Amino acid sequence: MRVLITGAAGMIGRKLTTRLAKDGALRGRRIAALDLHDIVAPKTPVAAGISTTIHTGDLAAPGAADALLRTRPDIVFHLAGVVSGEAEANFDLGYRVNLDGTRALFDAIRVAAYNPRVVFTSSIAVFGAPFPPVIPDDFHATPLTSYGTQKLVGEALLADYSRRGFFDGIGIRLPTICVRPGKPNKAASGFFSGIIREPLNGVEAMLPVPRSVVHTHASPRSAVGFLIRAAEIDGATVGPRRNITMPGVGVSVAEQIEALGRVAGVKAVALIREAPDEAVWAIVKNWPTRFEARRARELGFEAETSFDAIIHAHIEDELGE
Amino acid sequence: MRVLITGAAGMIGRKLTTRLAKDGALRGRRIAALDLHDIVAPKTPVAAGISTTIHTGDLAAPGAADALLRTRPDIVFHLAGVVSGEAEANFDLGYRVNLDGTRALFDAIRVAAYNPRVVFTSSIAVFGAPFPPVIPDDFHATPLTSYGTQKLVGEALLADYSRRGFFDGIGIRLPTICVRPGKPNKAASGFFSGIIREPLNGVEAMLPVPRSVVHTHASPRSAVGFLIRAAEIDGATVGPRRNITMPGVGVSVAEQIEALGRVAGVKAVALIREAPDEAVWAIVKNWPTRFEARRARELGFEAETSFDAIIHAHIEDELGE
Structure with missing residues (x-):
């Protein structure tokens, strides 16, 4: 074919x-x-x-x-x-x-x-x-x-x-694709990946929104x-x-960070800096949080079931373990 | 302007x-x-x-x-x-x-x-x-x-x-606009108007669907x-x-016909003939029945509140009382 x-x-x-x-x-x-x-x-x-x-x-x-x-x-x-x-x-x-x-x-x-x-x-x-x-x-x-x-x-x-x-x-x-590989970009959603990707590389990452923000990732x-x-x-x-x-993992930023801690330890988490950004927040606060996605699941579309699994997928696929 | x-x-x-x-x-x-x-x-x-x-x-x-x-x-x-x-x-x-x-x-x-x-x-x-x-x-x-x-x-x-x-x-x-003035047309929705318009003119009208069909009209x-x-x-x-x-009047065909009886009498109702049409029914059965239209009402959009009023509007606007 x-x-x-x-x-x-x-x-x-x-x-x-x-x-x-x-x-x-x-x-x-x-x-x-x-x-x-x-x-x-x-x-x-x-x-x-x-x-x-x-x-x-x-x-x-x-x-x-x-x-x-x-x-x-x-x-x-x-x-x-x-x-x-x-x-x-x-x-x-x-x-x-x-x-x-x-x-x-x-x-x-x-x-x-x-x-x-x-x-x-x-x-x-x-x-x-x-x-x-x-x-x-x-x-x-x-x-x-x-x-x-x-x-x-x-x-x-x-x-x-x-x-x-x-x-x-x-x-x-x-849904939002996370963890995006590569360099940080200027997308308003970039930080969702950045706060995982950069610390895994030993680099500081900025968090522009409150940790209570809930979002869905795959x-x-x-x-x-x-x-x-x-x-x-x-x-x-x-x-x-x-x-x-499509389905995904609906989590708060705080839960993303907890997952990073479980997978990569407190040193990784310590690389995340709060850097409130009103412009990013103005966009992100209007984004959807969670989806039912029942039809997709019934039709056999499968996402990760935890944010830990999303981080492990990134490590396996991008960081060669 | x-x-x-x-x-x-x-x-x-x-x-x-x-x-x-x-x-x-x-x-x-x-x-x-x-x-x-x-x-x-x-x-x-x-x-x-x-x-x-x-x-x-x-x-x-x-x-x-x-x-x-x-x-x-x-x-x-x-x-x-x-x-x-x-x-x-x-x-x-x-x-x-x-x-x-x-x-x-x-x-x-x-x-x-x-x-x-x-x-x-x-x-x-x-x-x-x-x-x-x-x-x-x-x-x-x-x-x-x-x-x-x-x-x-x-x-x-x-x-x-x-x-x-x-x-x-x-x-x-x-929603469906009813009663449409003029000649019958070939639209699948045509009968909703036809069963009112034709009898008011002393003419027979065909009803191709069951009387239980519910639909919204303005x-x-x-x-x-x-x-x-x-x-x-x-x-x-x-x-x-x-x-x-937009809002409208959600009624069954039976309720449309009852309204016609109240407004124009049994002689008008007697002009409606059951003529089941599978092709029309196949289309109509997939049509929406009722709408909440709450926003429209809150924003000041007003429809009739009864099918009787819809028939009276037709008589006033098209039949010169």
Whole structure:
């Protein structure tokens, strides 16, 4: 089978590519070819027997998506998108990449008329405050960012195109991915990873919000697991509601820090400095805290069950034990 | 002030135009000019002191929406759209008119950069079965038609463009409008009006579904009232959730018929013939029954409080008493 990944150069895209190259199979079939697309060239994975083609460019450009679909990939992972902060700062770029790019890809698949599985990464950014203490699966999507709006539009198109039989789509709403590997970034959510990642490296980390903040996390490894599950699930068991809130570990920052202490000791915890930041707090206080995610669990999507497990996944996957 | 109405040649558009011409004012200001747009030329209302300009064409055509915005209307009523059945039968037309047309209009307002009030008619078609017995205001939108999908996208854009300050938008989700004047049409919902309208005219009407079917209705007069209220409401009281499910009268078909009996007597009721139609039933059985619509009521949107009142409104407005 042939697999297309858009956004293949991003953090999740790279990890998905590595996982597919390692597994060598999906839905019980051997992966013969990988098409990797991004705005910059993704790295080619080393994998015997998998023919990899690298594509670069802007999905929203005329003809670009149609060209990508020429090889009729059996599974399309649509991960491409500009992130929340960028979509908010640059209105035109966000709508072009996240809305027009997604619609162009979906329309190219529609026109190709062969009904592949499409897996779309949506986000809990489709939700907007105020929230109940635990967000149920049937809670309305009222995004408070352009990014969340663009993801919601992608979800709506995915469901309609699936209903019409143009493709067999599954949208997965990812929680915050933690622990993100690599350098600190300027995302408002960056500290959730930073307060774990930096101390594990013996480096100080800043905590800009109160320890009482509750948030839901899943590891990069779980995110890849969600994508694989979304590719493999029987569409008939999903029904017409194709966009599913993923599970995760809902914990307070204090509980994150307690888990760090259990895994890495008091010296690691001592590297966390309180550094209240009103700008970050103004954003974070409007974020959802916990999700029911009952449907996702019933459909076989699995996240970690403790924040300790999230830290262990980071150590195993990034720090080579 | 200047008022633009798209879809001005449609049933609601005509009634809104007539109401505005009669009132001569909106938001406490005199209406100096009306811009009426539709794919076919709307009728010019007779109103002293209001300068009316007729515009025809396809809102999604390049430059069309920008041209409409040149006069900087203070209030934009965006009613234009192809109906549910047409959007389902003709994929390209539905997406072009309902999604691209709406986005073109919203973008033209964004580019004009003067922050007018925009009133957008959405629909309860944004909801898709299964439903709770009463749909709360925070129930998720999972449309089961392309029309509902396109309305949902319009809602999402409206909320984001309002949040960014491009305009001050209010989306109103209309329930089924009943009693629709005029000839029977082929809409699956047509019988809800037909079983009242035809007997009042001494004509037989077919009932294709069981009398136990419960559905929510508002009169055309109420629909116009919703639009006026949406134009006049203080946006600050609405907050970021700009799309509001309108109230209505939730009744069973049996209760509709009882109301007809009270208003027009047993002779009218005797003109209703049971004519079960599996195709209509297959559609109608997935429709929502009742809505909480608490927010709308709190924000001053008023519907009839009985189906008798809906029938009286029809008699007064269409049958000249």
